[in-house]
Amino acid sequence: MAYQLLVRTATFVVTVVLASVLVFGFMAILPGSAARVSLGVNATPEAIARVEADFGVDRPLPVQYLDWAAGLPTGDFGTSYVTRRVIGPAIVDRLLVTSWLVGASMLVALVIALPLGTLAAVRHQRPSGTVLAGVSQVGVAVPSFLAGLLLIALFAVKLRWLPSGGWTPPARDPVAFLRGLLLPSLALGLVQGSVLARYVRSTVLNIQREDFIRTARSKGLRRWQALVRHGLRNAAIPIVTVLGLQLSVLLVGAVVVERVFTVPGLGSLLLDGVANRDLLLVQGVVMVLVVMILAINWAVDVLYTVLDPRLRARA
């Protein structure tokens, strides 16, 4: 198992390095010069050359890359050409906000999907199971930004129970933090929960019919006991796969939903960066998103080997 962990981790590191080359490369081949953007259209060639030397963008690309990449592990993403401020702290702040949002959304999705999906599977031949399956079908069809707008219309505008947007750090006011977090996490989590519920349902349906569940019952376990003791862990394997994919989708989905709820997360930062042509900022945010998604995949792979002894063999 240690060997497996080593292989997975090495793969992760190599992929991150390759990804950093790609991200840097794409940004480098974009037309336009950071110095030109920063100085405006009337800048003299001398001024541009001076600023380029200042930014270090007159150096060969490999040197620029190594300079940028060397800073990444320590959280040094360079200094913005536009705002002239260091990028690292802003990204870390925003990443924290997005992590709260994604984490809370995942929690909402799990809280919805695990019980409802299981119930829909256990009752699949009864009307209640069919209704549950139907409801989750509707949930799947609603995009999260629309869910967000509908939630704002209902809970913020009509009922006035919750704020329509904004962000309060948890340390400053935990209650306001939770009130602000609730609607955006619901917008993201309801949709993902519907998708997940369908996977949970079909997984549990399949597991119920497995021979080893019948064996467990033949040993003297009741139907639900067999499902809980022998089914859950077997069901966890396909569900973890979907969870990993969903976390990635949530991370990307957060970009849009953060805009709807004016949450100052990584997505908002990315869109601001694009709007201001702050290339180095965009490069940094994209790199962080890529690393996050690769880290999720790494975690899923590791979870597999923990859950399934068949994957621990060295062969």
Place this chain on the structure above:
Amino acid sequence: MTAGDEDRLVVDGLDVRVGPVGLLHDVGFRLRAGERVGLIGESGSGKSLTALAIMGLLPEGLAASGHVGLAGTDGNLLAAGDARMADLRGRRVSMVFQEPMTALNPLMKAGDQVAEVLAIHARRGGSGGSGRDRDRRALDLLDAVRMHEPDLVRRRYPHQLSGGQRQRVMLAMALANEPDVLICDEPTTALDVTVQAQMLDLIVEGARERDASLLFITHDLAVVATVCDRVLVMYGGRIVEAGPVQQLFTAPRHPYTRGLVASSDLDAVDAAGRLPTIPGVVPAAGTFPSGCVFRTRCERATDACAEPPPWTGQPDDGHACIHPYDDAPATP
């Protein structure tokens, strides 16, 4: 049928249906203490369904009616709830399934799966015993089914075991709580020929040592001859013939049994060098003919066979056919 003193398991008028389609019809037999009874027939004849109905483990959508009685318990097992059946399963009645590859939980160590069946019923019975005691018992059980290096095997996962080893684990689980009735559903069909004989020995020995009654399901007549005292022949969800092993194989009366026996004789070939077969195929469930279920494949069938044939003879020694053979088959 009424239960005699020695009857361990009495099945009477067992019907299994899925919606309007009948799968088992009026299946009835009894297992006496320590008796070993074979249940034979082609695939699709209802052997496994009979076993699952007794265990209360029919797949969803299938409904059983009739009577299943177990010595020492009151009432009809078919009417018992999941909780009551769970208490009997693995303790009074246990079962070894056909597919050792899929019947064990892939994520659980072999020893833990054996120890679990001890734990389930120890807890229910209130008699504790520690986890360590049960682990030691599990080791003893693996040793008792003549597993080589049981201490190594118990820490392995099913995918690290061979088919024969997995089936030994299944048998160890089934025998763990000294059941009164052991049901084996084609326990050797998925195994290599070389380990089949050992497995059969273990089953017979395990049942004999515990004085358990054995219901042995197979389509292999040679296996029945080595394992069983009595045989029940099933076709189309009905028992068509019953009798002692020796008599049933030497002088089968029902044309279906005769066909089975003839087609298992690998020395008998016709003029073209082909092995004898029963003409036609087993119809799909629900499409068996009315009257005698075998009449569409039977060379002796007449118009009279459109009526269901009555049972002739004793419950343990008789047949359901109006044109039975009354001689031993001619040996070629």
